[in-house]
Amino acid sequence: MLITLGHSNGALVLELMERRLDASIALAFKEALRDAVAQPGSAVILGMAQVEFMDSSGLGAIVGGMKLLGPDRPLELAELRPAVMKVFRLTRMDTVFRLHEFLPPVVGIAAAE
Amino acid sequence: MRRLELVFEPKLSEVRIVLDTITALMRACNVPDTAQADLNIVLSEMLSNSIRHGYRGADGWLGCSVDLREAHLECRVTDGARPFDPPLTEPAPDPRDLREGGYGWSLILSLADGFQYQRKDGCNELRFRIPFVTKPAYPA
Secondary structure: OEEEEEEEOOEEEEEEOOOEEOOOOHHHHHHHHHHHOOOOOOOEEEEOOOOOEEOHHHHHHHHHHHHHHOOOOOEEEEOOOHHHHHHHHHOOHHHOOOEEOOOOOOEOOOOEO | OEEEEEEEOOOHHHHHHHHHHHHHHHHHOOOOHHHHHHHHHHHHHHHHHHHHHHHOOOOOOEEEEEEEOOOEEEEEEEEOOOOOOOOOOOOOOOHHHOOOOOOHHHHHHHHOEEEEEEEEOOEEEEEEEEEOOOOOOOOO
16 A cells, blocks of 8 residues: 655655545555554655545545654655645645655665555 | 436445446546546545444445536435434634544535435435536635
């Protein structure tokens, strides 16, 4: 579900390899994220280019991930597609997360899971 | 007019199949991407609500129909679960509260036009329209 891409300027870079982040996989996503962020990184950047659709359960899981990381280790999101961006805008969660247009180039590709 | 009607078990895994099927029809009929996305969000929220809060794991059925009209989609969601009282206005939670839930109804009500609920013959029936021209999410 999640692939660890590597590190970029000290941040841990992940990519979510799911077409839909919805109620049926929200819990599994949270667990995969918890495992993935065991790796070091000052911030965590989650690439979402593969995700065509996200509902409120998916959004809740991402918010849960942010809370899991705590205030000193921000969860940032990258490459949001229009339908996903719409949910962030409608809920004004785009004001809470730092959103990147592109994933940063990474070094030291670590592992895939 | 084209109408797609689906009846399925109240399981979250079924919702994916249903939404993929509806999306395939909308793509084939050149429904605008924004309306496809809006319908996906609204249906996903309504169907998950029915499964999690209506049926709560019990057996049953869920029905969904989408009529493709000239400039909008005419939609209906039905189930045989317990009656409920849908909100007619629901502000989105304050984003700074970092809540992990409670966004569903505000998403439904901001995307679905003409939302109506009725209890009919022991079933819940939700009706709404998705316009092809969507409102901006909020002023930039």
